[in-house]
Amino acid sequence: MKSFRAGIENPEITAIIKANVRVPERAMGDMRAQLASIRTGERRVMHLLKRYGNEAFKQSIRLIYEQSEKVARAAVEKIPDGVYEAESFMDDDGVSLLKHIPIKVRVEVSGDKMTIDLSDVSPQVAGFYNSGVTAGRSAAEVVFKCVTAPLLLPINDGSFRPLKIILPPGRVVSAVKPAPVRVWMTVPMTVCDTIFRALAPACPERTIAGHYADLCTVNPHGFDASTGRFFWSHIGHPGGGWGAKHDEDGMSATVCLNDGDTHNSPVEATEAKSPIIVERRTLRQDSGGPGKFRGGLGVANEVRMRRTATIHAHVERTICAPWGLHGGKDALANRISIERTNGEVEKFPTGKIKPTEIDAGDSFLIETAGGGGFWNPLQRDAQRVLADVRAGYVSLEAARRDYGVVIQQHGRRFEFDAAATAELRRQNNALQIPDSKFQVGE
Amino acid sequence: MKSEICDAERSEATVDAFTVEVIRSTVVAITDEMKTNLMRTAYNMIIYEAEDFTVGLFDPDGNTISIGLGLPMFIRGLSDAIKAQARALGQGKHFPGDILLTNDPQVMGSHLNHMIFTLPVFHDGELVAFSSSMGHWQDVGGVLGAVTRDIFSEGLQMPFVKIFKAGKQDAELTAIIRSNCRLPEFAMGDFRAQIAAIRTGERRLTRLLQRYGAETFKESVRLIFDQSEKLGARRGGEIPDGVYEAESFMDDDGVNLGKHVPIKVRVEVQRRRDDRRFERREPAGGGAVQFRGRRRAVRRRKSRLNF
Numbered sequence: 001m002k003s004f005r006a007g008i009e010n011p012e013i014t015a016i017i018k019a020n021v022r023v024p025e026r027a028m029g030d031m032r033a034q035l036a037s038i039r040t041g042e043r044r045v046m047h048l049l050k051r052y053g054n055e056a057f058k059q060s061i062r063l064i065y066e067q068s069e070k071v072a073r074a075a076v077e078k079i080p081d082g083v084y085e086a087e088s089f090m091d092d093d094g095v096s097l098l099k100h101i102p103i104k105v106r107v108e109v110s111g112d113k114m115t116i117d118l119s120d121v122s123p124q125v126a127g128f129y130n131s132g133v134t135a136g137r138s139a140a141e142v143v144f145k146c147v148t149a150p151l152l153l154p155i156n157d158g159s160f161r162p163l164k165i166i167l168p169p170g171r172v173v174s175a176v177k178p179a180p181v182r183v184w185m186t187v188p189m190t191v192c193d194t195i196f197r198a199l200a201p202a203c204p205e206r207t208i209a210g211h212y213a214d215l216c217t218v219n220p221h222g223f224d225a226s227t228g229r230f231f232w233s234h235i236g237h238p239g240g241g242w243g244a245k246h247d248e249d250g251m252s253a254t255v256c257l258n259d260g261d262t263h264n265s266p267v268e269a270t271e272a273k274s275p276i277i278v279e280r281r282t283l284r285q286d287s288g289g290p291g292k293f294r295g296g297l298g299v300a301n302e303v304r305m306r307r308t309a310t311i312h313a314h315v316e317r318t319i320c321a322p323w324g325l326h327g328g329k330d331a332l333a334n335r336i337s338i339e340r341t342n343g344e345v346e347k348f349p350t351g352k353i354k355p356t357e358i359d360a361g362d363s364f365l366i367e368t369a370g371g372g373g374f375w376n377p378l379q380r381d382a383q384r385v386l387a388d389v390r391a392g393y394v395s396l397e398a399a400r401r402d403y404g405v406v407i408q409q410h411g412r413r414f415e416f417d418a419a420a421t422a423e424l425r426r427q428n429n430a431l432q433i434p435d436s437k438f439q440v441g442e
Numbered sequence: 443m444k445s446e447i448c449d450a451e452r453s454e455a456t457v458d459a460f461t462v463e464v465i466r467s468t469v470v471a472i473t474d475e476m477k478t479n480l481m482r483t484a485y486n487m488i489i490y491e492a493e494d495f496t497v498g499l500f501d502p503d504g505n506t507i508s509i510g511l512g513l514p515m516f517i518r519g520l521s522d523a524i525k526a527q528a529r530a531l532g533q534g535k536h537f538p539g540d541i542l543l544t545n546d547p548q549v550m551g552s553h554l555n556h557m558i559f560t561l562p563v564f565h566d567g568e569l570v571a572f573s574s575s576m577g578h579w580q581d582v583g584g585v586l587g588a589v590t591r592d593i594f595s596e597g598l599q600m601p602f603v604k605i606f607k608a609g610k611q612d613a614e615l616t617a618i619i620r621s622n623c624r625l626p627e628f629a630m631g632d633f634r635a636q637i638a639a640i641r642t643g644e645r646r647l648t649r650l651l652q653r654y655g656a657e658t659f660k661e662s663v664r665l666i667f668d669q670s671e672k673l674g675a676r677r678g679g680e681i682p683d684g685v686y687e688a689e690s691f692m693d694d695d696g697v698n699l700g701k702h703v704p705i706k707v708r709v710e711v712q713r714r715r716d717d718r719r720f721e722r723r724e725p726a727g728g729g730a731v732q733f734r735g736r737r738r739a740v741r742r743r744k745s746r747l748n749f
Contacts, residue, residue, distance in 0.1 A: 001614035001617060001618070002614065010614075012601075012603040012604070012612070012615060013614065013615075013618075015601040015602070015603065016599075016600065016601060016603070016615075016618060018601070019546075019599040019600070019601040020594065020598065020599050021594070022592070022594050178624060230592075
């Protein structure tokens, strides 16, 4: 519809919007902000057009598309031809608990063309984890851009010309009406990671191990008697661990792929605007998948309510942990729990919590997953493991168990035991299946 | 009773008693025809079998001239919706060919499924009446199978809009309705049926006006109101003066199971005045079972009701 016609706002449309949102003044503020933003875009483009004229502008756009296409084709050309497949799964659709949602992808590289086939991704589901076909296509394009030209040339539609996406309607990422889509953002992230997983044997240097792949956001809502208003606490995205790459550790406490450019919410701001106290927001020790390059760490975010509220959670990927690549190990998966004032801790089979009353004084804890590791952890520089232990990223036990690195603790001092480490790593190496270049995950 | 009414007419009326009687019967017949029309054309059974609807004719101030009730509990819904819409629009903002639409429970008292279409009827360029219909649509979106805790979970809220503007249907508003209903073809069927019904009302009323003229019509409506008032007062007067109270309760609000919802009423009867007040109202409960008693509307009861 047209919210504005020839410069005049349609008051009936605006009235419908206002009538259908719980906090109309915020919605209207956002509406005006968005209008201001696109008008800024218009104004600046007009400046550009005045300076160069319509023809030069249009011709330049055409050339920009062609440049992006050329760069993308050259990058695809470097990937060995072949068919690459991978699979993973989501916990469930929130309706049939623990009934996994399979994610299978198939990538075909042929010359300077790539085909990403999502036909075997699960059919659309009963719960609200579906998304429209645009989201499925976006998942394929995000990976394609990362694999072909992650830093070179900004995104435009020329970048995707060498890419063919096969995605029939009715899949969980190409759902059709009346599929519920409230949590549309979750599954496409795992689709992205799974495409990277498929490509890992073909071009390890351009892929990334699995990440925590969920917003892990829980926003309590309720009625605040002290203000007489409905409140909706935007606690924000706590962030989680990203997968390691072939030559670097994964990022810790970083917003997930779907919302990559959004920010987390500062504790002080959320506490000021909502009746909550953030008891702790810390890195989650040992959550990063071990590897020569370690996966990033997830976050533990504990929030205590100051008012009675309702919470419901739709945290995913609590079972299919973010995977490592090429001998790198899996990370710890996402997790959520509620702690009542009497000390009782409620745990859940997955990350799904149906709308539940949470009293003032109760708290909930979201522990986000780390990222998967890359390459065999026994190859990790022992000094980096020592640094991780000193920083608290990796525990002493994990250093020994996962990395074969022996460290002695004396009070607050950690000492690297070179001889014991060499011996432990020799033993562990002997136990391992010979490392295949194309081995993926555990 | 008859003589009393005739006396009144003799003393002040400019329209003869026969004409008033013909007009009274005609407006009732018109609402009956609107009702039949709606039942024969509606797509969903809740309207055509269960008769969950209300149609009526209203004066330019929104007072009820004649009402075809499917729902007795909706006796004030159309009138109050028309009044609220007129207030929001402002004077002189009704135009021929307009059709107003709302399902705002704040003004009509029931739930979002009750879509109200209202058509201003003009005669010789003058707004003389409203033809209005409410129909229960099977679905207007919202959560299925759960106790809702606020209205935003209950579906599309249509504020006061003109779904037709000077005879032209607003395609964007229609698209919003369609995209928010689970059964759009049913919704649109009921939509058209309700519009057909109010246009039937308009057509018949226009004929009546052509025959008798706006002045006679308006004067007759005034007399019809007076007669009803007199009748109500007379019957009310048969009840001994006094204050009468009673109470009962509902099981619960669906949220706090077993916590009763008290209903207390107080009726005051005074000779020569029909003034019944519901003074005690419970605050709105937490669950989906709610009745918004409109204190003002109830207090203003002057028997302007056509039974």
